[in-house]
Amino acid sequence: MNWKKLLCEKRRRGYSTSAVSADPRNEFQKDYHRIIGSASFRRLQDKTQVFPLDRGDFVRTRLTHSLEVSSFAKSLGQMIFRNIIRYREDSGLEEADIEKICSVLECAGLIHDIGNPPFGHFGEDYVRDWFRRNLPQMEYNGKKLNELLTPQMMGDLCNFEGNAQALRLLTKLHFLVDENGMNLTYPLLNTIIKYPVSSTGINKKSGNIKDKKMGYYYADKEIFEDIVSSTGAVDCRHPLAFILEAADDIAYKTADIEDAVKKGFITYPLLLSELRNTYAERCADDGEREEYSRAVEKLESYYSHALENGVSSPEQNAVQRWMIYVQGVLLKCAAFGFTSNYSDIMQGTFPKEILAVSHGNALAYALGDMAYRFVFRSKEIYKLEVAAGEIYEFLLSKFVRAAVLYDTGFESSAIEQRVMRFISENYIRAYRVNSQGKTETEKLYLRLMLVTDYICGMTDGYARKLYRELSGIE
Template identity: 80%
Template sequence: MNWKKLLCEKRRRGYSTTSVSNDPRNEFQRDYHRIIGSASFRRLQDKTQVFPLDRGDFVRTRLTHSLEVSSFAKSLGQMIFRNIFADNIDNELEEQDIEKICSILECAGLIHDIGNPPFGHFGEDYVRDWFVRNLPKLELGGKKLSEILDPQMCEDMYHFEGNAQALRLLTKLHFLVDENGMNLTYGLLNTIIKYPVPSTAINKKSGNIKDKKMGYYYADREIFEDIVSSTGAVGCRHPLAFILEAADDIAYKTADIEDAVKKGFITYSRLVYELKNTYLPKCGDNERTMFEKAVSRLEYYYIQAVEKNLSSPEHNAVQRWIIYVQGLLLRCAASSFIENYNDIMAGTFPKELLAASDAGTLAFALGDMAYRFVFCSKEIYSLEIAAGEIYEFLLSKITSAVVVFDTEYGSSFIEKRVMRLISENYIRAYRISSEGKSEKEKLYLRLMLVTDYLCGMTDGYAKKLYTELSGIG
């Protein structure tokens, strides 16, 4: 791979407006303004990051998380490529490329979660589980849907993925001018494709991070293939996807711990204890010194807070420490990218940047503690059960309606009204995509209407719709 192709400015609509004015922005900076002005981006302010149905004023939403990821991704781009350029690691990299790379990363951070459904990652899990449980039982014209559809069509439902939905939203569903979505640059779109495989090629045991999940739906295979052939990232990740992933990891791993301490899921003393006794012993020789220094810094911040007679020295210490750890992880991720640059550019690097760095155990510790003390807590389970009731109801109602929509089989009185609730943009996208297709593919595309509609909902809208349709309100 080379940066001339990787920084592909091609757009699906097939034209650029750069020559129309004296606008000094590069094409990727133009993408930035398309994104922040979109309704899809604004909806992230009412989508959960971790705590579903929580209305606390400090807990992060998808929007605040995306802004953090955008900032970290741009910073990583600057740290990495200034060094690569200064040290002549890649003779083909030009200084003007660095600005473009940073613009791509800044935009990618904003949109990396734009396809996710309501109620955090729990929402993704519930959609997958619902289709696994129900698709084999649903029928159309006396035939099981799972028998009508091709294997990949079924697997798309069983492995529903917010990453794949983001690509779909950005290239089709965001209907402003035409059916080409936001019409973003291919260099940017390829960066958000963390897993460049279809649902039928997922292999979590392959040892290569790119095979962990699916990155695109069967419905969007032509767009995917056009993107990767244009950028040259065929059969592998775009190099900037590694940086976006690291920025995402740093943002959520540190934020989850900060939020967990603020909400009382884990105390300062417990945090120190876990770091020293559970995770420090797991460190390799090259990690131990850095890990010990990080723990000492946390304790030092606490002592300072006590000496200053702050009202909550524990919270102050953790907040300061999180900022310190973010800087540490950024430096380690940057070093990891540079150290593995040749393999990354060859498309053969199989790991996450942080996992391959000297901060691997520290990054693991943050994520593992969040899982143990937050995601497995009774409070989160209670919130997720409530969110699950909403999903179960909406999925059943919407799927029942879309299966018979646009077929010779008549829709019921209620099913017709459910279809009227679905966004005209999504219906229009279905009409365009299904034109001239077989009945089997039309059925598949109608099922995509279910996930399209759900992913377009905010937490508040999903809860409101459930309340109204169930007659609770």
């Protein structure tokens, strides 16, 4: 791969440049304004990051998380590529490319979660589980749905993925001018494709991170192939996808712990004890051990400093200060992980996360594991997820059953006809455009996708409100 192609300025729909010739922005900076002005981006303010249906105003939402990822990704881009130019690691990379790269990363951070459904990662899990349970039980024209749909169509639904939904939303569903969605640049779209495989290409045992999940649906195969052939990132990740992934990891791993301490899931003594006694042995070498030990000492020093200065909440103050320190450490480590593996990344053969091959690996693992053990597996979160599950079960059951017979020669019930009227006209229009000339099986698949499109576009508040209204709850 080379940066001339990786930073190509292609969009799905071209446009005349004569009217904007005086515009000093590069193409990727123009993407930024398209994104922040979009309704899809604004909806992230009412989508869960960790705590579904939470009424507090401190914890992160998808919007605040995306802003943090955007900031970290841009910073990483500056750190990494200035070093690459300084040490002449790539003769094809120019100083002017750094601004473009940072613009791509800044935008990618804003949209990396834009396809996620309501109620956090639990929502993704519930959609997958619902289709696995129900598709073999449902019929269309006398046949079970799982017998009608192709393996990839089944895989798309049963392995539903927010990453793939983001590509779909940005290229088709954000229907303003035409069927090309936001019409963003291909390098930006390629950067958010963390897993450049289809649902039938998922292989969690391959040893390559790119095969872990799917990155595009059968319905979006054409645009995916156009993107990767244009950038040159065929059968591998775009190099900037590694940086976006690291920025995402740093943002959520530090934020989850900070939010957990603020809400009382984790105390300062527990955090310090776990860091001292549970994770230090994960350090792979002296360099990683030194980085880890220094981080633990920093946490203790921040707490002592807060006590000495009479801070009203010394534990929370120490953790908040420590999180800023840890973010800086992990950013430095991620930059090293990328630059030290630059050749393999550019050849498309690097199989891991860049944080995993750095001195920050043990520290990053500790943060993620503590959040999982003390927050995600807590009774409080389980209660919120059970409530969210009731909403998903109701909405998926209502809309999927109505969608199966929609736009066919078969008569649906009066209720099913009314249910379909709730779906956004933009999504209906996108369905009609993309279903033209398709087979009956493909149309059935697209109708099922129409439901996931609609539900993924909902905010937490709208999903809850619609559930209550349609189920007759006051």
